Amino acid sequence: MLQGNGxxxxxxxxxxxxxxxxxxxxxxxxxIQNEIASLEGEERTLYETDNFExxxxxxxxxxxxxxxxxxxxxxxxxxxxxxxxxxxxxxRDEAFEAVMREAAELVSESTVSFVDAxxxxxxxxxxxxxxxxxxxxxxRGITRxxxxxxxxxxxxxxxxxxxxxxxxxxxxxxxRFGVTEPSIQKQGTRRIIVELPxxxxxxxxRKLLRGTARLEFRLMIEPADMPVFIRAVIDYYxxxxxxxxxxxxxxxxxxxxxxxxxxxAADDGTFDVTDLIGDDVDLDLPSNKLLEIFRPxxxxxxxxxxxxxxxxxxxxxxxxxxxxxxLPRDIEILWTANPISSQGGRDEYFALGVRRxxxxxxxxxxxxxxxxxxxxxxxxxxxxxNSEGSRTWSRxxxxxxxxxxxxxxxxxxxxxxxxxxxxxxxxxxxxxxxSFDEAKDIVTILKSGALPAPVDIEAEQTVxxxxxxxxxxxxxxxxxxxxxxxxxxxILYYRTAGIVxxxxxxxxxxxxxxxxxxxxxxxxxSGMAGIVLTIGMAVDANVLIFERTRxxxxxxxxxxxxxxxxxxxxxxxxxxxxxxTFLVAAILYSFGKGPIQGFAVTLMAGIVSSLFTAxxxxxxxxxxxxxxxxxxxSFG
Amino acid sequence: xxIFENPxxxxxxxxxxxxxxxxxxxxxxxxxxxxxxxxxxxxxxxxSEFIVETSTPLEVTDIRLQLADELGASPEVKYFGDxxxxxxxxxxxxxxxxxxxxxxxTISSRxxxxxxxxxxxxxxxxxxxxxxxxxxxxxxLFALVVIFIYIMVRFEWRFxxxxxxxxxxxxxxxxxxxxxxxxxxxxxxxxxxxxxxAFLTIVGYSLNDTVVVFDRIREYTSIFKTETxxxxxxxxxNGTLSRTIVTSGTTLIVVVVLxxxxxxxxxxxxxxxxxxxxxxxxSSVFVAAPVVLELRKRARK
Numbered sequence: 005m006l007q008g009n010g011x012x013x014x015x016x017x018x019x020x021x022x023x024x025x026x027x028x029x030x031x032x033x034x035x036i037q038n039e040i041a042s043l044e045g046e047e048r049t050l051y052e053t054d055n056f057e058x059x060x061x062x063x064x065x066x067x068x069x070x071x072x073x074x075x076x077x078x079x080x081x082x083x084x085x086x087x088x089x090x091x092x093x094x095x096r097d098e099a100f101e102a103v104m105r106e107a108a109e110l111v112s113e114s115t116v117s118f119v120d121a122x123x124x125x126x127x128x129x130x131x132x133x134x135x136x137x138x139x140x141x142x143x144r145g146i147t148r149x150x151x152x153x154x155x156x157x158x159x160x161x162x163x164x165x166x167x168x169x170x171x172x173x174x175x176x177x178x179x180r181f182g183v184t185e186p187s188i189q190k191q192g193t194r195r196i197i198v199e200l201p202x203x204x205x206x207x208x209x210r211k212l213l214r215g216t217a218r219l220e221f222r223l224m225i226e227p228a229d230m231p232v233f234i235r236a237v238i239d240y241y242x243x244x245x246x247x248x249x250x251x252x253x254x255x256x257x258x259x260x261x262x263x264x265x266x267x268x269a270a271d272d273g274t275f276d277v278t279d280l281i282g283d284d285v286d287l288d289l290p291s292n293k294l295l296e297i298f299r300p301x302x303x304x305x306x307x308x309x310x311x312x313x314x315x316x317x318x319x320x321x322x323x324x325x326x327x328x329x330x331l332p333r334d335i336e337i338l339w340t341a342n343p344i345s346s347q348g349g350r351d352e353y354f355a356l357g358v359r360r361x362x363x364x365x366x367x368x369x370x371x372x373x374x375x376x377x378x379x380x381x382x383x384x385x386x387x388x389x390n391s392e393g394s395r396t397w398s399r400x401x402x403x404x405x406x407x408x409x410x411x412x413x414x415x416x417x418x419x420x421x422x423x424x425x426x427x428x429x430x431x432x433x434x435x436x437x438x439s440f441d442e443a444k445d446i447v448t449i450l451k452s453g454a455l456p457a458p459v460d461i462e463a464e465q466t467v468x469x470x471x472x473x474x475x476x477x478x479x480x481x482x483x484x485x486x487x488x489x490x491x492x493x494x495i496l497y498y499r500t501a502g503i504v505x506x507x508x509x510x511x512x513x514x515x516x517x518x519x520x521x522x523x524x525x526x527x528x529x530s531g532m533a534g535i536v537l538t539i540g541m542a543v544d545a546n547v548l549i550f551e552r553t554r555x556x557x558x559x560x561x562x563x564x565x566x567x568x569x570x571x572x573x574x575x576x577x578x579x580x581x582x583x584x585t586f587l588v589a590a591i592l593y594s595f596g597k598g599p600i601q602g603f604a605v606t607l608m609a610g611i612v613s614s615l616f617t618a619x620x621x622x623x624x625x626x627x628x629x630x631x632x633x634x635x636x637x638s639f640g
Numbered sequence: 641x642x643i644f645e646n647p648x649x650x651x652x653x654x655x656x657x658x659x660x661x662x663x664x665x666x667x668x669x670x671x672x673x674x675x676x677x678x679x680x681x682x683x684x685x686x687x688s689e690f691i692v693e694t695s696t697p698l699e700v701t702d703i704r705l706q707l708a709d710e711l712g713a714s715p716e717v718k719y720f721g722d723x724x725x726x727x728x729x730x731x732x733x734x735x736x737x738x739x740x741x742x743x744x745x746t747i748s749s750r751x752x753x754x755x756x757x758x759x760x761x762x763x764x765x766x767x768x769x770x771x772x773x774x775x776x777x778x779x780x781l782f783a784l785v786v787i788f789i790y791i792m793v794r795f796e797w798r799f800x801x802x803x804x805x806x807x808x809x810x811x812x813x814x815x816x817x818x819x820x821x822x823x824x825x826x827x828x829x830x831x832x833x834x835x836x837x838a839f840l841t842i843v844g845y846s847l848n849d850t851v852v853v854f855d856r857i858r859e860y861t862s863i864f865k866t867e868t869x870x871x872x873x874x875x876x877x878n879g880t881l882s883r884t885i886v887t888s889g890t891t892l893i894v895v896v897v898l899x900x901x902x903x904x905x906x907x908x909x910x911x912x913x914x915x916x917x918x919x920x921x922x923s924s925v926f927v928a929a930p931v932v933l934e935l936r937k938r939a940r941k
Contacts, residue, residue, distance in 0.1 A: 206740075461736070461763075463768040466760065467760050474903065478902050486897045489894070490894065536898050547887050577855040581849075584847045584848070587786055588783050597833070600837045
């Protein structure tokens with residue numbers, strides 16, 4: 005009965021069972037999820053605890069859905085090795101900066117690592133110069149006499165270690181954040197790709213991933229210095245109304261800040277020109293670039309306020325050299341971390357005068373926890389310091405009773421409480437938080453540690469769950485309709501042989517999913533497109549065989565001989581055609597990033613499986629039908 | 641059921657006409673590419689793209705003006721599928737969160753009741769965009785080289801040239817069509833990673849057809865030793881015609897389904913594939929084989 009197809013049948017059965025084995029967890033997971041969804045409360049928890057292990061293993065081994073089907077966030081992070089190198093240098097001069105710029109150029113044009121680019125640029129600039137002029141580390145044996153090669157090796161080690169440490173820290177932060185099945189992978193020398201399924205609060209994640217966790221306690225500008233500074237800056241930007249031909253612009257009509265319920269209700273010293281004029285009056289007022297986007301307070305430590313979108317422009321105006329010179333030398337301008345008010349949907353932030361000196365930094369922190377304040381029930385982070393920190397803190401607070409201390413995290417000010425008394429126990433709080441989530445995230449960042457080098461978000465993609473679900477639906481429908489149409493067509497065109505080809509096609513789909521599950525590949529939307537495409541191309545191998553068989557039949561051969569001839573002669577064409585498509589898919593896989601790789605994988609899986617089913621499976625069926633059952637198989 | 645019972649079309653004789661048609665198409669494409677060019681997507685240009693769902697339908701031009709104020713640069717605003725979904729593209733600099741907030745706040749404050757929600761964010765920084773660009777170009781070049789070598793090894797160099805010429809022809813015409821139809825069709829024709837993937841798929845697919853014809857030519861050359869090469873090639877094409885049409889047909893069916901039902905995200909991709917299937921099938925018959933023929937003829941002289 006088997007007609008010498010024994011080996012073939014065995015192979016096919018083997019692969020079918022393998023596919024079933026690999027796909028089983030997916031089906032299992034699917035039914036478990038349905039079960040859980042239908043249960044509630046007590047029953048659900050009971051079910052989950054009873055079947056914990058099965059649930060875990062089913063989920064881990066089930067076919068993963070890509071972020072574009074599940075919803076979630078993908079972030080490509082880049083560790084700023086350039087900034088790390090800059091910080092490792094104990095001296096930075098013009099030449100150094102020039103080399104840094106050169107290196108940055110080189111890096112953007114090719115895939116060379118930053119350290120290599122730096123070494124190359126350094127060498128090109130002056131082949132006699134020595135890197136040891138800029139880098140020393142006695143612990144690591146880098147001295148004045150170290151060769152360029154030694155310094156380069158040292159830099160590379162530091163960079164590599166920094167990237168690895170960054171990955172660990174990020175992994176830690178994400179674990180604390182609590183994402184099911186995140187994926188964190190290194191790409192190249194300085195990139196980290198983070199995938200977080202199911203996350204739908206991208207803002208939180210961005211902050212969490214980027215925060216370098218530099219916590220600093222700093223004193224602030226003397227309130228007495230404030231009014232002079234404010235006046236000077238405003239005057240600087242006042243434009244002479246006589247020289248101006250155009251009608252002055254009216255200052256943006258803002259509501260009187262004194263009437264808003266901001267916590268620092270400063271009801272004096274506000275320059276509210278809008279009190280005097282309405283929006284639609286064309287007055288010959290001096291226009292003032294600064295006042296258009298900035299509302300000055302000049303009160304205490306608050307310089308003024310601006311809307312979220314304007315803060316960058318305001319900083320530009322404040323950083324203009326003549327203006328920067330007006331500010332006391334040891335003071336810099338920092339913004340509040342969170343908005344102080346939200347007017348008509350636009351968030352407003354305070355600009356504060358903060359001393360540059362870091363009185364106390366985050367490395368003295370031994371513990372941090374998120375709580376609710378007993379008095380006002382606002383979320384806060386309680387921090388505990390080590391003994392050295394406690395001493396410094398008590399000295400600082402003792403010397404500055406009645407003044408304000410800024411709590412700065414990653415260069416924004418979370419709060420600037422008044423020091424009421426000397427604080428002895430090394431305890432402090434970070435308040436001024438938006439939500440309890442923010443408190444938790446700050447605790448996470450502080451606990452996981454400061455990142456060794458700044459990290460930029462190079463690219464990101466966030467897909468909401470509803471869009472993901474819609475994509476799954478669209479993909480599945482395309483798959484089903486496409487399959488149905490092809491099946492019908494094959495039957496119409498090739499009759500009985502068409503039915504055999506259709507069986508092979510169905511088996512094909514099972515195999516493709518099995519291969520994906522077996523290799524723990526992720527199914528993306530483009531992956532589904534690839535499967536749909538494969539359906540159309542999979543029949544090609546069968547078509548080649550059937551066409552050839554028709555030709556053989558036309559020359560008068562018996563059915564059996566014609567089928568043999570068809571398979572034999574079509575084989576070379578089938579192999580050539582499919583191998584080339586496979587090669588192209590492989591190239592796509594290696595050069596593409598993200599969803600494209602998903603597409604390439606399904607294409608490759610599809611080609612392999614369609615080759616297999618066309619050559620083995622259909623042959624077995626035909627042999628059985630013609631040889632064993634002596635059917636008169638029609639080839640259309 | 642048969643479409644071609646026993647085709648005996650004189651295709652090789654008519655090849656001069658095919659050259660003219662191809663030549664015109666390629667010329668039109670090149671002109672369009674030079675004049676209009678193609679629009680790279682954010683994958684290669686950098687920038688951010690947002691899909692915003694609203695509860696009430698909004699006017700694209702209104703939104704564009706409203707956002708231009710806020711973002712400092714006029715963004716690209718299109719409908720994505722229906723009038724309650726917008727696709728907003730901007731190359732504005734600044735953190736993605738700020739842009740997101742600006743978009744939501746502007747739309748909701750100036751269009752009461754619209755309740756905008758961002759359902760998809762895609763942002764690519766300039767360094768990453770450069771990487772993706774480099775990857776795309778390398779993959780296309782690499783693919784062409786690999787294909788040329790493979791065909792050369794399996795057949796002979798003339799076939800390799802024929803294959804590469806046909807593929808170049810396909811890619812140029814498809815790109816040209818993208819360039820021509822930009823803004824004309826309601827879906828996005830921007831060149832991003834997915835479209836490059838579609839091109840490479842077209843390349844691979846077109847190659848399938850080409851290889852099948854070449855394989856037949858090789859077979860018939862050894863069987864019909866007395867016939868001239870013209871006749872052999874013609875017979876080969878006719879012999880494989882049924883198969884070519886059927887395979888193209890089935891692939892076309894599924895890709896059209898993908899285009900119609902697969903969702904807005906895949907529409908440009910599916911369109912590229914549809915065009916590619918037509919052009920690819922045409923080129924296997926009227927470009928690849930004739931090129932091999934011409935090269936052979938030149939050799940004989």
